[in-house]
Amino acid sequence: MKILVLPGDGIGNEVTAQAVKALRAVTANGPGFEMTEGLIGDAALAVHGDPLPEATLEAARGADAILFGAAGTYESDLLPPEKRGGHGLLRLRKSLDLYANYRPVTAFPELIGASTLRRDVIEGVDLMVLRELTGDIYFGTPRGVHRDDRTGERVGINTMRYTESEIRRVGHAAFRAARLRRRKVCSVDKANVLETMALWREVMTEVGRDYPDVELTHLYVDAASMHLIRRPRDFDVIVTGNIFGDILSDAAAMLTGSLGMLPSASLGEGGRGLYEPVHGSAPDIAGRDLANPLASIMSSALMLRLSFGMEAEAAAVETAVRHVLAEGYRTADIAEPGSRQVGTEEMGDAVAAAI
Amino acid sequence: MKILVLPGDGIGNEVTAQAVKALRAVTANGPGFEMTEGLIGDAALAVHGDPLPEATLEAARGADAILFGAAGTYESDLLPPEKRGGHGLLRLRKSLDLYANYRPVTAFPELIGASTLRRDVIEGVDLMVLRELTGDIYFGTPRGVHRDDRTGERVGINTMRYTESEIRRVGHAAFRAARLRRRKVCSVDKANVLETMALWREVMTEVGRDYPDVELTHLYVDAASMHLIRRPRDFDVIVTGNIFGDILSDAAAMLTGSLGMLPSASLGEGGRGLYEPVHGSAPDIAGRDLANPLASIMSSALMLRLSFGMEAEAAAVETAVRHVLAEGYRTADIAEPGSRQVGTEEMGDAVAAAI
Ligand SMILES: CC(C)[C@H](C(=O)O)[C@@H](O)C(=O)O
Numbered sequence: 150m151k152i153l154v155l156p157g158d159g160i161g162n163e164v165t166a167q168a169v170k171a172l173r174a175v176t177a178n179g180p181g182f183e184m185t186e187g188l189i190g191d192a193a194l195a196v197h198g199d200p201l202p203e204a205t206l207e208a209a210r211g212a213d214a215i216l217f218g219a220a221g222t223y224e225s226d227l228l229p230p231e232k233r234g235g236h237g238l239l240r241l242r243k244s245l246d247l248y249a250n251y252r253p254v255t256a257f258p259e260l261i262g263a264s265t266l267r268r269d270v271i272e273g274v275d276l277m278v279l280r281e282l283t284g285d286i287y288f289g290t291p292r293g294v295h296r297d298d299r300t301g302e303r304v305g306i307n308t309m310r311y312t313e314s315e316i317r318r319v320g321h322a323a324f325r326a327a328r329l330r331r332r333k334v335c336s337v338d339k340a341n342v343l344e345t346m347a348l349w350r351e352v353m354t355e356v357g358r359d360y361p362d363v364e365l366t367h368l369y370v371d372a373a374s375m376h377l378i379r380r381p382r383d384f385d386v387i388v389t390g391n392i393f394g395d396i397l398s399d400a401a402a403m404l405t406g407s408l409g410m411l412p413s414a415s416l417g418e419g420g421r422g423l424y425e426p427v428h429g430s431a432p433d434i435a436g437r438d439l440a441n442p443l444a445s446i447m448s449s450a451l452m453l454r455l456s457f458g459m460e461a462e463a464a465a466v467e468t469a470v471r472h473v474l475a476e477g478y479r480t481a482d483i484a485e486p487g488s489r490q491v492g493t494e495e496m497g498d499a500v501a502a503a504i
Numbered sequence: 505m506k507i508l509v510l511p512g513d514g515i516g517n518e519v520t521a522q523a524v525k526a527l528r529a530v531t532a533n534g535p536g537f538e539m540t541e542g543l544i545g546d547a548a549l550a551v552h553g554d555p556l557p558e559a560t561l562e563a564a565r566g567a568d569a570i571l572f573g574a575a576g577t578y579e580s581d582l583l584p585p586e587k588r589g590g591h592g593l594l595r596l597r598k599s600l601d602l603y604a605n606y607r608p609v610t611a612f613p614e615l616i617g618a619s620t621l622r623r624d625v626i627e628g629v630d631l632m633v634l635r636e637l638t639g640d641i642y643f644g645t646p647r648g649v650h651r652d653d654r655t656g657e658r659v660g661i662n663t664m665r666y667t668e669s670e671i672r673r674v675g676h677a678a679f680r681a682a683r684l685r686r687r688k689v690c691s692v693d694k695a696n697v698l699e700t701m702a703l704w705r706e707v708m709t710e711v712g713r714d715y716p717d718v719e720l721t722h723l724y725v726d727a728a729s730m731h732l733i734r735r736p737r738d739f740d741v742i743v744t745g746n747i748f749g750d751i752l753s754d755a756a757a758m759l760t761g762s763l764g765m766l767p768s769a770s771l772g773e774g775g776r777g778l779y780e781p782v783h784g785s786a787p788d789i790a791g792r793d794l795a796n797p798l799a800s801i802m803s804s805a806l807m808l809r810l811s812f813g814m815e816a817e818a819a820a821v822e823t824a825v826r827h828v829l830a831e832g833y834r835t836a837d838i839a840e841p842g843s844r845q846v847g848t849e850e851m852g853d854a855v856a857a858a859i
């Protein structure tokens with residue numbers, strides 16, 4: 150059971166260290182994992198001139214699961230695209246064909262106050278955004294900026310592209326996920342304007358026929374962005390393309406107000422997966438023991454469940470997180486009057502101890 | 505002063521009729537407008553087999569302003585794209601080169617309770633989304649679904665495309681609008697992934713140099729969708745492309761909880777504009793005197809201001825709306841215990857009387 154740990158940039162380092170602690174704690178009495186560390190993002194760029202060095206990609210191919218922190222910082226945003234930290238992550242997802250990105254969004258009862266939504270609206274929210282991760286306008290060609298011969302001005306082009314089989318496989322993933330939940334899939338597209346998304350809707354409808362026990366609905370992406378804010382509790386599984394998923398999953402993550410709590414898993418056909426907190430590298434608070442490690446720790450729980458089939462251990466990690474929250478432990482981002490404010494390290498220790 | 509009235513489909517009819525009343529009331533003592541009516545959307549399809557008949561397009565070309573209701577219903581979603589109500593609207597925007605879509609989002613103090621956001625978060629929100637309306641993936645070619653020769657499977661393609669000049673003109677519109685407001689522009693893109701959006705950011709930055717008195721910031725679209733929910737008060741003018749604007753402007757509209765109150769204006773180079781409520785055709789409540797006409801009425805105020813330079817009359821309409829709200833008049837969508845619930849028609853009459 151090989152785990153590649155890629156802390157990456159910014160707070161990625163601090164939070165990943167706490168998730169590693171949790172993984173060690175929960176397997177303390179068993180054979181344990183073989184964990185190695187690798188470089189990605191700006192950290193890799195600094196050493197190898199590439200945000201996804203060949204060595205990292207090879208190690209990832211050889212691993213059963215990858216624990217990822219965050220990649221990219223404000224500074225690398227000024228570099229050419231292929232040098233940016235985020236591109237290391239994009240290439241890793243694509244190279245391993247990790248096409249299904251699962252982002253469960255749960256309103257923790259203890260943290261409802263951190264939401265900017267009204268308590269009565271956010272209470273009980275339990276949804277999952279399933280974002281397609283290896284297609285769409287992220288990877289479609291032709292792309293780039295060229296100069297128009299006639300007018301002499303620059304023109305930017307990107308290509309949204311989906312094949313039937315790309316849509317079908319993420320569709321099946323959505324319905325399978327819904328069967329483990331409340332059996333509702335909402336497919337989000339822009340079929341009224343984009344032919345690619347009309348194909349998306351058609352294929353989702355076809356796939357849905359194989360799952361008569363799951364309810365399938367469709368929403369246009371603009372309507373979905375409204376419904377998320379208006380009636381978040383209505384949703385169970387939301388499945389959508391890469392770019393719409395990028396936007397909607399971040400909106401959904403912000404609803405509960407506890408971005409620092411939200412894990413994600415990216416899976417392909419086998420059991421190999423990449424696990425990462427939904428939050429980014431947050432360079433402004435990096436290295437100051439301020440970051441919330443719970444999203445990374447919850448990501449390691451998803452790893453235990455989805456890549457290693459260790460349901461009991463996954464549940465133990467999740468229970469430990471709920472336990473420390475109930476005990477009043479809070480990092481700065483979710484602190485409230487009366488709570489016990491702790492740093493990244495202390496929160497990680499508390500969870501490991503609770504495990 | 506010629507106004508073309510295009511009620512369109514669903515509640516478009518009822519709400520537009522109330523805006524016409526307001527326009528008549530506010531110009532009762534002047535020369536008045538020459539108003540004609542035309543067909544668009546499903547209503548036009550039924551008569552002419554086309555959601556934007558040539559006669560309507562001609563009338564629009566000859567008008568100084570267009571008062572639009574809504575186009576498309578659930579039924580027309582099942583038709584081929586070019587027959588759908590919404591496509592009539594897309595073609596009208598494109599044919600008249602109405603590239604700048606202004607959507608002011610204001611939290612009405614009387615209606616804060618209708619928001620799903622916490623009162624302390626939504627109070628004082630006063631932002632404007634400026635969405636580019638004639639470019640992007642909405643109109644880019646190549647587009648369509650074809651069969652891959654090699655695999656035999658269907659592939660959908662759409663093209664995001666922006667030229668420098670398309671970005672520049674909407675950029676100038678954003679900075680000009682910010683000068684009439686709080687002098688802040690936030691440009692939203694996905695420059696870290698899409699070359700088209702990197703060009704967008706570059707051109708916006710260039711345009712910004714002409715407006716040293718206006719603060720320019722940039723956000724990735726995923727971050728923007730979070731910030732809108734987290735700190736909506738931070739925003740003044742948000743400028744973005746057509747597809748991101750479609751999603752973000754609907755999210756922004758939903759924040760205040762009073763979608764039935766929000767107007768929009770679409771302008772090109774001259775003074776000619778198209779004015780429409782942000783809400784859609786809502787076929788489920790159409791014809792039942794339930795719809796809120798205030799968004800359409802507020803749209804007519806924007807028309808008075810932006811196409812006809814009639815600031816006093818525009819303000820009179822807006823003041824009348826605030827007056828009826830203060831008096832407790834509410835349509836069903838914004839009703840609260842203790843308010844005076846009225847239908848579409850009565851609300852329209854109350855506003856006209858207050859004018
Ligand atoms: C860093 C960036 C390239 C990435 C994306 O757009 O996919 C991020 O926003 C995410 O959602 O993981």
Ligand SMILES: CC(C)[C@H](C(=O)O)[C@@H](O)C(=O)O
Nearest residue numbers: 341342371576590591594750
């Ligand atoms: C009806 C549809 C084509 C349209 C759009 O996507 O532009 C609508 O959502 C809007 O925002 O006006």
